[in-house]
Amino acid sequence: MDDDLRPPDVVVLPHPAREAASFVKLNVHEHGDGDRLALLIHGGMWDHRTWHAVERELATAGYRVLAPDLRGHGLSPRGPCRPELVAGDLVDSLPTGADLAIGHSFGGLALSLAVERLRPRRAVYSDPGFSPRNVTPQALAFMRQLLAGATAESLRRINSRWTDADIEAELAGLALVDPAFLDEAAALDADYLPERPCVPSLVQLADPSLALTDAEVALLRERGFETRTVKGAGHCIHLDDLPGFLASLDGWI
Numbered sequence: 001m002d003d004d005l006r007p008p009d010v011v012v013l014p015h016p017a018r019e020a021a022s023f024v025k026l027n028v029h030e031h032g033d034g035d036r037l038a039l040l041i042h043g044g045m046w047d048h049r050t051w052h053a054v055e056r057e058l059a060t061a062g063y064r065v066l067a068p069d070l071r072g073h074g075l076s077p078r079g080p081c082r083p084e085l086v087a088g089d090l091v092d093s094l095p096t097g098a099d100l101a102i103g104h105s106f107g108g109l110a111l112s113l114a115v116e117r118l119r120p121r122r123a124v125y126s127d128p129g130f131s132p133r134n135v136t137p138q139a140l141a142f143m144r145q146l147l148a149g150a151t152a153e154s155l156r157r158i159n160s161r162w163t164d165a166d167i168e169a170e171l172a173g174l175a176l177v178d179p180a181f182l183d184e185a186a187a188l189d190a191d192y193l194p195e196r197p198c199v200p201s202l203v204q205l206a207d208p209s210l211a212l213t214d215a216e217v218a219l220l221r222e223r224g225f226e227t228r229t230v231k232g233a234g235h236c237i238h239l240d241d242l243p244g245f246l247a248s249l250d251g252w253i
Contacts, residue, residue, distance in 0.1 A: 022085065024077040026068040026093040032059030036099040038253075039120065040067040041090065043105025043129070043236075044185060045143055045177055047074030049169035050104070054238050057246060061253060063100070068093055070107065072178035081184045083192065087113035094118060100253060105129045105211065105235065106185070109192055116198045122252055123197070125225075126204045126245075127211045127235050132188035134211060140186050147182070150174055159239070166239045197224050202252055204245070205229040206237055 029048040038058050040051040048067035055065040069076040071089055079085070087110045101120035103111030108128025115123050129135070155167045162170075193216060194201075203225050205217065212220075217227055230237050230244040238245045246253075 022079065023088045023092050024071050024079055026089050027075040028093060029067045031055045031065045032063055034059060034062035034064050036063045038063040038065045039094055039098045039101040040065060041103035041107035041111050042070065043107045044181060045146065045174060047173040047176060049172055052165060052169055053242050058253065066094060070110065072181040074173065074176050078178045081181050083109050083113055086110040090114040091117045102126060103128060112192065112194050120199060123199050123201045124204060124249060124252055125201065126237055127206045127209055128203065129211050130193045131191065131212060131216060132185065134213065135185065140182060143182055146174060147177060147179055161240050193219065195223060201225050203227045204237060204248055206233050206235050207231050210235050
């Protein structure tokens, strides 16, 4: 990687809520010039490019889209990737009061921890990683294999519904992932299931969800979250079935 494209290291700067806290300013991609604002928060092992098709659809619908690279991903700085820190990065790097915020997987977890401060009008959590303990050792081993040597051919074999652009986006994102992210993800064992939605909130589920158990989904409903399942879609719903992803957001976008 060229030196001028190498992500910077974590920095320590003052924060209004803390005397001194480690946070980073994220690389933020922008698309569209609509009157409404949408925030798209990618999951682990990706960067903003995972949203390439979604951002085009939102721009056509009248949105301006902001899609950050999370710390340890894309061109954002490296540093400890605890969900609380990633949430702080979002608050420090994105505007408050967006019309819509969507977070996928680990990005959904980070959004849930930042949503009370970001205060979007609506929040969508796409197969969110609220329960890191649900990530199996087999899934972590698979992700390590992807980092070690994913190719376009191997990705096509396991994601037959992805477009060439989807595969190109994943390869580009994988090339910029800090491997330390997976070490930290493997060590997470806290319960992050939200107690309540502080803004109107939808939990969008894969079929079946690898991120949430049936009991956790039921508990989220009891706590006031709407839930919708995209039939036949895998964990990356927006890539596995873009029309289904968008249809399940009827009334939310």
